Amino acid sequence: MNIWKISLKNFRYKPLYTFLGTLILSVSIALLVGIQQLDKSFRQQLDNSLGDIDMVVGAKGSPLQLVLASVLHIDNPTGNIIYEEAKNILRNPMVEKGVPISYGDNYMGYRIVGTTQEFPALYNATLKEGKFTEEPMEVAIGATVAEATGLKIGDTFQSSHGLAETGGHAHNDLLKVVGIYHPTHKVMDRLIITGLQTVWDVHHHESEPSYSKEAEVVEKENHHHKEGEHHHDEEGHEQETEHEHHEERDKEITSMLISFRNPMALLTIPRSINENTNMQAALPKFELERLYQFTGVGVKTITWIAYAILIISCITIFISLYRMVRDRAFDLALMRSYGANTFQLIKMVAYEGFMIAIIAFGIGVLLSQIGIYFIFGMITDQYKQKMPFELGYQELLQTVFLVVLMVLFAIAFAIYPIIKMNISKILSHEK
Amino acid sequence: MIQTNNLKFKYDNDNTIFEFPDITLSKNQNLLVLGKSGIGKTTLLHLLAGLLSPSGGSIEIDNVAIQKLSNKQLDRFRGQNIGLVFQNNHAVQSLSVMENLEARLFFAKKAISKTVINDFLEHLDIAECKNKKVRELSEGQLQRLGIAMSIVHHPQIVLADEPTSSLDDTNCKKVMRLLIEQADTNNANLIVITHDQRIKPLFNNTLEL
Numbered sequence A: 001m002n003i004w005k006i007s008l009k010n011f012r013y014k015p016l017y018t019f020l021g022t023l024i025l026s027v028s029i030a031l032l033v034g035i036q037q038l039d040k041s042f043r044q045q046l047d048n049s050l051g052d053i054d055m056v057v058g059a060k061g062s063p064l065q066l067v068l069a070s071v072l073h074i075d076n077p078t079g080n081i082i083y084e085e086a087k088n089i090l091r092n093p094m095v096e097k098g099v100p101i102s103y104g105d106n107y108m109g110y111r112i113v114g115t116t117q118e119f120p121a122l123y124n125a126t127l128k129e130g131k132f133t134e135e136p137m138e139v140a141i142g143a144t145v146a147e148a149t150g151l152k153i154g155d156t157f158q159s160s161h162g163l164a165e166t167g168g169h170a171h172n173d174l175l176k177v178v179g180i181y182h183p184t185h186k187v188m189d190r191l192i193i194t195g196l197q198t199v200w201d202v203h204h205h206e207s208e209p210s211y212s213k214e215a216e217v218v219e220k221e222n223h224h225h226k227e228g229e230h231h232h233d234e235e236g237h238e239q240e241t242e243h244e245h246h247e248e249r250d251k252e253i254t255s256m257l258i259s260f261r262n263p264m265a266l267l268t269i270p271r272s273i274n275e276n277t278n279m280q281a282a283l284p285k286f287e288l289e290r291l292y293q294f295t296g297v298g299v300k301t302i303t304w305i306a307y308a309i310l311i312i313s314c315i316t317i318f319i320s321l322y323r324m325v326r327d328r329a330f331d332l333a334l335m336r337s338y339g340a341n342t343f344q345l346i347k348m349v350a351y352e353g354f355m356i357a358i359i360a361f362g363i364g365v366l367l368s369q370i371g372i373y374f375i376f377g378m379i380t381d382q383y384k385q386k387m388p389f390e391l392g393y394q395e396l397l398q399t400v401f402l403v404v405l406m407v408l409f410a411i412a413f414a415i416y417p418i419i420k421m422n423i424s425k426i427l428s429h430e431k
Numbered sequence B: 001m002i003q004t005n006n007l008k009f010k011y012d013n014d015n016t017i018f019e020f021p022d023i024t025l026s027k028n029q030n031l032l033v034l035g036k037s038g039i040g041k042t043t044l045l046h047l048l049a050g051l052l053s054p055s056g057g058s059i060e061i062d063n064v065a066i067q068k069l070s071n072k073q074l075d076r077f078r079g080q081n082i083g084l085v086f087q088n089n090h091a092v093q094s095l096s097v098m099e100n101l102e103a104r105l106f107f108a109k110k111a112i113s114k115t116v117i118n119d120f121l122e123h124l125d126i127a128e129c130k131n132k133k134v135r136e137l138s139e140g141q142l143q144r145l146g147i148a149m150s151i152v153h154h155p156q157i158v159l160a161d162e163p164t165s166s167l168d169d170t171n172c173k174k175v176m177r178l179l180i181e182q183a184d185t186n187n188a189n190l191i192v193i194t195h196d197q198r199i200k201p202l203f204n205n206t207l208e209l
Helices: A003-013 A016-050 A063-070 A083-089 A118-122 A143-149 A196-207 A213-236 A242-250 A265-276 A284-327 A329-337 A342-383 A393-414 A423-428 B041-048 B071-081 B097-107 B114-123 B139-151 B169-185 B197-202
Strands: A055-059 A095-101 A105-107 A110-115 A127-130 A138-141 A156-161 A170-181 A191-195 A255-260 A279-282 B002-010 B017-019 B031-034 B056-061 B082-085 B157-161 B189-194 B206-208
Touching: A003 A342, A003 B097, A016 A284, A016 A342, A016 A393, A055 A063, A055 A265, A063 A255, A063 A279, A063 A284, A083 A095, A083 A255, A095 A118, A110 A118, A110 A143, A110 A196, A118 A255, A138 A143, A143 A170, A170 A191, A170 A196, A191 A196, A255 A265, A265 A279, A279 A284, A284 A329, A284 A342, A284 A393, A329 A342, A329 A423, A342 A393, A423 B041, B002 B041, B031 B041, B031 B197, B041 B056, B041 B157, B041 B189, B071 B082, B082 B139, B097 B114, B097 B139, B139 B157, B139 B169, B157 B169, B169 B189, B169 B197
Parallel strands: A110 A191, A138 A170, B031 B189, B031 B206, B082 B157, B157 B189
Antiparallel strands: A055 A255, A055 A279, A095 A110, A095 A255, A105 A110, A105 A156, A127 A170, A138 A191, A156 A170, B002 B017, B002 B056
8 A cells, every 4th residue: 555556546436526637638738749740740841851952943933932843842833944044053163963853744643743863862762663764754753652543663654734633634645654762751752753855745745736646656756766865865975966955955944953062052142043044043941931930820829729728727637636635635634644644645636636647648649649640641632742650759748848847736736725734623524 | 551731722713722631541441531512522532633732731642742743743653553433434435445444554654464454354344345445335334444444553542533423222332342342452542532421331431521
C-alpha cells in the first residue's frame, strides 16, 4: 500500500468526477499537438521542396506564382521564356548550375516536366528501376505517380493538354515510362520527368493543326529522328549546326531553376535579371517566408484557441479536484486520523491530477494523429503530395510542459481545503 | 497509561471554555465518559487523539506530552498510538476492507502483512468480505470493520465516539463486548464517550461530564 495506490483507487472509485476535465484537456492537447505538427510538416514539406534551388527565373509576373509553379508545382506558370536567353545567366561564375523546366501537360493530374538530367539531382532523387529519359517521348516517374497511376516500366500513356486533370484534350502522342524514382518526400515524387525535347515535340505540332494525319506521322518521325540527334548533341558536346542553333533560339522553357555557388549572388543576380532582361528572378526562400506569413495567421489563431481551451481545461480540472477534495473530506480526515500528514494527502490529490493529465495526453495525441491522418489524406488527394507523417518530440515536449504547468496550477488551488483542514470538525460532523 | 491535568479547550469562534476533569488511567484500564450532547465529549476525545490542541493543561500518553509535539510528530504519534472508532463512518469509501487495513498500517508506518490482516479479519468474522468495498458491507460488518481499523496497528489507546448509538440492544452489546475484548488483548486503554446508558454496566470506571 502506498499513496499512488490510494490515488489510483480514488480515481477509479468515481471516474466521472474527472471525466469532463480529462475530455476538455484531451481536446486542447489534440489541437495544440495537431496544429504544431501540421505547421511543421507543412513548412518542412515546402522547405524540402526547395532542394538546392536558390533562385527561379521565369516570365515576368507574380514572383510568388513563379515559385509556386516552378518550385512547388502547384500554381500555373507565369509564362514562357526563351531558353537561350535563360542560358546566359549560367555564364555568371557565381552560378553553380541552372536546370531548365518546361511545362505543358499532365497525366491524371500529375504534371509532366520537361527538363534535364540535373533535375532529379536537385532533390537527391535516385532511380528505383529503369533509367533517366534519353529519347524524346520517354518519361521517368516519381514514386507517388507510380503508386497512384500504377504505371510500370514499359507502359505507355497519353498526356492531356494543360496542367489541370480535367479539361483540355488528350494528345495523340504516346509517352513511354522508362524509369521510376525512389520516394523523396519532395515535389519530385509527384512529377513525371521527361526531356525538354518531349515537351517541345508535343507542342510543336500542336501549333500546326492543319497537317493531315499522314503528313503528321511522317513529319513526326523525321522530327523525332532529327531532334533525337539534337538532344544527344545538347547533352554531349554543345556543338550545334547553324540550322539547329537557329531553331534553338526559338525554344521556350517555363523557367530555369538556379543554384548559386556563392551566397553573395543572392544580392546581385536577381536584381540584374529583373532590371536588365524581360525575365523575372524570384527567390523561393523569400517568397515562401511571405507565404508563411499568410498561413501563419491561421496557425496562430488555432494555437490561441487551443491555449484558451487549455486554460478552460485547467479550470475544469481544478473544479473536479476541488469537488473531489470537498466531497471526500471525511475520507481525507479519516486518513489524517490514521496518521497521514498533510503532505501525503496533497500527494494523493496531485497524483490524481497527473493521472488526468497523462490520460488526457494519451487521448489528445491519439486524436491529433487521427485528425492529421485525415488532413494529410485530403492533402494527398488534392495536391498529389504525400506528407511526411512524423511527430516531432520537441513540439510534444513543449506541450507536455504547458500541460504540466496547467495541472500544477489546478492542483495548487485544489489542495487548499487540505491545508486548511479541520480534522476534528469534519470528524465530529459525521452523518 | 494516560494522564491529563487541568485540560482546557476553547473554540476560536466561541467564548465557551471547556474545562475537563483530570483523567488518570493505568495500563489496561478502561473508561466510560458519559454526558449530554454539547457538553464537550467529542472535544475531549479529539484532544486525547491529538486532533485538537488544548488551550491549557497537559495530556500525557505513555509519558509523551502530546500537546508539545509538532504537527508532523503528532500525525505520526496518532498514527501509531491511537485508534479511533466512529459512530457511522468506519473506513475510506474508495478502498476495500483489506485495502483499508493496509492503508491504516501504511499511515501508521507499521509492517503490512496480508496474512496477519487476514487472521485478524478472520477473528473478527469479516474475512469473507475482505475484498468488498466499504459501501457493500452490512451494518454489522461495518461496525466490526470500524473496530478492526482502530485496533489493527496495536495502539496504546482506543478512543470510541458514540460507537453504539445507532445499534439495537443486541448489536450494542455484541459490539461493546468485541471492542473491550480487542482492547484487552492488545493491552490498550479503551475510552468510550457516549450518552448511551445501555453500556454503563460494562465499565467499572465512569466519568460524568
